[in-house]
Amino acid sequence: MATINNNFSKLAAGYLFPEIARRTKAYTQEFPNNELMKLGIGNTTESLPPFLVKAMKNKLDLLSNNETYSGYGDEQGDTALREGLCEYYQRYGVSLDPTEFFISDGAKADAANIQELFGKNNIIAFQDPAYPVYVDSNVVSGRTSGFNKKVGAYENFVYLPCNEENGFIPKVPNTKVDVIYLCSPNNPTGAVMSHNQLKEFVDYARENKAIIIFDSAYCEYVKDEDLPKSIYEVEGAKECSIEINSFSKNAGFTGVRLGWSIVPKALIVEDCEAGIINKMWNRRQCTFFNGASNIAQAGGLAALSGVGHQECQNLVDYYMGNAKIIKEGLESVGLTCYGGDNSPYIWAKTPNNMSSWDFFDFLLNKCHVVVTPGSGFGPSGEFFIRVSSYGHRENVVKAILSIKENM
Numbered sequence: 001m002a003t004i005n006n007n008f009s010k011l012a013a014g015y016l017f018p019e020i021a022r023r024t025k026a027y028t029q030e031f032p033n034n035e036l037m038k039l040g041i042g043n044t045t046e047s048l049p050p051f052l053v054k055a056m057k058n059k060l061d062l063l064s065n066n067e068t069y070s071g072y073g074d075e076q077g078d079t080a081l082r083e084g085l086c087e088y089y090q091r092y093g094v095s096l097d098p099t100e101f102f103i104s105d106g107a108k109a110d111a112a113n114i115q116e117l118f119g120k121n122n123i124i125a126f127q128d129p130a131y132p133v134y135v136d137s138n139v140v141s142g143r144t145s146g147f148n149k150k151v152g153a154y155e156n157f158v159y160l161p162c163n164e165e166n167g168f169i170p171k172v173p174n175t176k177v178d179v180i181y182l183c184s185p186n187n188p189t190g191a192v193m194s195h196n197q198l199k200e201f202v203d204y205a206r207e208n209k210a211i212i213i214f215d216s217a218y219c220e221y222v223k224d225e226d227l228p229k230s231i232y233e234v235e236g237a238k239e240c241s242i243e244i245n246s247f248s249k250n251a252g253f254t255g256v257r258l259g260w261s262i263v264p265k266a267l268i269v270e271d272c273e274a275g276i277i278n279k280m281w282n283r284r285q286c287t288f289f290n291g292a293s294n295i296a297q298a299g300g301l302a303a304l305s306g307v308g309h310q311e312c313q314n315l316v317d318y319y320m321g322n323a324k325i326i327k328e329g330l331e332s333v334g335l336t337c338y339g340g341d342n343s344p345y346i347w348a349k350t351p352n353n354m355s356s357w358d359f360f361d362f363l364l365n366k367c368h369v370v371v372t373p374g375s376g377f378g379p380s381g382e383f384f385i386r387v388s389s390y391g392h393r394e395n396v397v398k399a400i401l402s403i404k405e406n407m
């Protein structure tokens with residue numbers, strides 16, 4: 001007799017974005033003539049950089065010919081791409097070995113799956129608010145006894161509040177935890193951790209033999225040269241950190257699908273020596289994953305080259321131009337805004353203590369603009385909304401104009 005994994009029933013409410021889609025659909029059905037402007041989901045909108053397109057077309061040509069066709073590649077990813085990524089990290093003074101890289105079909109799956117490496121009884125800490133995948137994957141894997149509705153948080157998890165008082169940068173845990181998820185630039189708050197702030201976490205992790213899962217999916221949005229793009233810029237981080245990254249947000253690969261994880265050989269935890277966790281992730285990927293698309297990997301390699309990288313930077317600059325318009329627009333109607341400087345997300349405080357969902361409904365009904373309610377990212381996200389700078393410029397301008405006219 002088969003039984004289900006009951007941990008799924010512990011997941012609180014629906015996933016945030018389906019609920020937004022439900023409310024948006026209901027609105028569109030009621031008012032089919034009102035045009036909606038979407039500044040909600042972090043989905044890219046601009047077309048792929050031409051140099052990357054050319055590389056992927058070339059790869060397709062090779063696959064179209066028996067002489068040059070190739071089937072399955074290495075589960076860990078193409079060697080050229082892994083070597084290219086090593087060079088990319090060298091730009092920030094970070095030395096890594098190609099065997100420490102694992103190419104994936106995007107950061108989301110890695111962010112969800114990486115917890116499989118660690119014991120079921122490990123205590124997990126999360127930034128609050130955070131990208132929901134970290135929490136949800138740990139719920140499904142059975143690390144919580146359930147959702148505590150009274151406090152709006154899961155039992156057994158440690159939440160590291162990110163609020164106005166701490167500039168949305170979490171403090172290191174004041175209890176012993178085993179795994180800590182950090183994301184910088186952060187989704188949803190747009191906050192970026194400084195070198196010193198990251199170092200405090202690295203020091204904590206080394207002292208406690210804890211692991212940091214560092215999600216740097218938005219690192220290409222960091223323009224301030226003093227801010228780190230990789231956790232490995234901090235000394236000692238290779239002993240305690242796994243980094244997850246993606247081509248989604250800088251190369252527009254949200255649909256193409258390509259990312260990577262770095263599992264350093266120096267990584268150690270309580271019950272294993274250096275090298276073991278790298279081997280475990282290698283085994284995991286070889287067993288459960290058949291490698292990223294070879295076409296996507298050709299595009300990824302092109303994104304690392306001089307021309308490709310410049311074209312990706314132009315794409316990032318375009319979205320950052322949107323971020324500036326959004327932030328200035330929201331501030332002009334009196335909203336307090338954070339983020340949006342080294343990040344594509346603007347974290348805006350709701351007016352008059354309105355709840356996140358109430359302000360979401362207000363913006364939907366009065367301004368015809370879709371945003372993301374902050375409370376969907378964790379209890380500390382209440383009284384905030386996340387506004388995404390992914391969108392065509394003309395739609396972003398229209399959305400901000402509508403907010404200015406109707407608020």
Ligand code: PLP
Nearest residue numbers: 106107108131187217246248259
């Ligand atoms: N990590 C963070 C923080 C994200 O915000 C997202 C997507 O929005 C991802 C990872 C997923 O990226 P990918 O498209 O590579 O799966």
